[in-house]
Amino acid sequence: MKTIDPAEMGSRVFYKYMTASVAPRPVAFASTVDKAGNVNLSPFSFFNYMGIDPPIVAFAPNRRGRDNSYKDTALNIFEIPEVVVNLVTYDMVQQISLASAEFERGVNEFEKAGFTPLPSERIRPPRVKESPVQLECKVIEIREHGSMVLILAEVVLAHFSEELMDEHGQIDQRRTDWIARLGNDWYARANENALFEVARPQMGIGVDAMPERIRNSKILSGNNLGQLGSVLCLPDTAEIDAFAKTGEMTEILEQAKYGCQYLPDLLHEHARKLLTVNKVKEAWLTLLQAI
Numbered sequence: 001m002k003t004i005d006p007a008e009m010g011s012r013v014f015y016k017y018m019t020a021s022v023a024p025r026p027v028a029f030a031s032t033v034d035k036a037g038n039v040n041l042s043p044f045s046f047f048n049y050m051g052i053d054p055p056i057v058a059f060a061p062n063r064r065g066r067d068n069s070y071k072d073t074a075l076n077i078f079e080i081p082e083v084v085v086n087l088v089t090y091d092m093v094q095q096i097s098l099a100s101a102e103f104e105r106g107v108n109e110f111e112k113a114g115f116t117p118l119p120s121e122r123i124r125p126p127r128v129k130e131s132p133v134q135l136e137c138k139v140i141e142i143r144e145h146g147s148m149v150l151i152l153a154e155v156v157l158a159h160f161s162e163e164l165m166d167e168h169g170q171i172d173q174r175r176t177d178w179i180a181r182l183g184n185d186w187y188a189r190a191n192e193n194a195l196f197e198v199a200r201p202q203m204g205i206g207v208d209a210m211p212e213r214i215r216n217s218k219i220l221s222g223n224n225l226g227q228l229g230s231v232l233c234l235p236d237t238a239e240i241d242a243f244a245k246t247g248e249m250t251e252i253l254e255q256a257k258y259g260c261q262y263l264p265d266l267l268h269e270h271a272r273k274l275l276t277v278n279k280v281k282e283a284w285l286t287l288l289q290a291i
């Protein structure tokens, strides 16, 4: 392990390790106005949904490294504590990147980056028409610490495109195509190919309750142990005996008897395959044949 003390390395260098590690981060495309009504639009990946009741988002336009000055978004929010957080899809990524260039204060990045402003209903900054989720927010708190300007904002009205919805009016995650930021110039795309589901955990038996030969298996991975540990109870002897008579088991038992392969390894390999298709019960029935 490379062990780093951020105070010794310097926080601007440490930043590279952090942004590459605390990643991927979602992107808030923040629309704000100053007190004269000039509009600003900039992306921020120090961003997340932080509170449920009331709904709160947080993002942080840090002070500029070169001269410690405030970014235009922060200056606008000091004047008018309102922001539209627009969420960003892959279709928008090149334009949001363009909008992140350090244009002079007062320059409207809707125009520079080619986005369409839509009037908001509850606050002054406009929404981004091209974004499928637009959150009208009122700033409730600003916390500063060193270069950080942390903005906490309550969502007072939210707009979701119908195109994201399934037949029950819920967002279908496969239709969203969000982008996220990582280190340096890297981005990730949460489209259907990148998504996977993990079943909600139950208060299962846990890894500590497993027989040692399974817990210390050289074939099963940490993910496999997580799946096996989430069952509520182990199969009983009758189930294990019945499973021994199935085609897949007799084949493995024969292989071990007449071949030169080690039975526990064959069983662990077979269980691993079953776990890749989430057949947890069958995996346990396989592993327990080795007793």
Ligand SMILES: Cc1cc2nc3c(=O)[nH]c(=O)nc-3n(C[C@H](O)[C@H](O)[C@H](O)COP(=O)(O)O)c2cc1C
Pocket: 027, 040, 041, 042, 043, 044, 045, 046, 047, 060, 061, 062, 063, 070, 071, 072, 073, 074, 096, 097, 099, 100, 101, 102, 103, 181
């Ligand atoms: C995807 C993306 C994410 C960014 N995230 C942040 C961030 O979280 N905090 C920050 O201070 N700057 C971030 N930046 C840089 C700002 O967008 C950039 O400094 C911008 O010019 C600030 O605009 P403003 O001065 O108009 O507020 C990010 C840039 C991009 C492209």
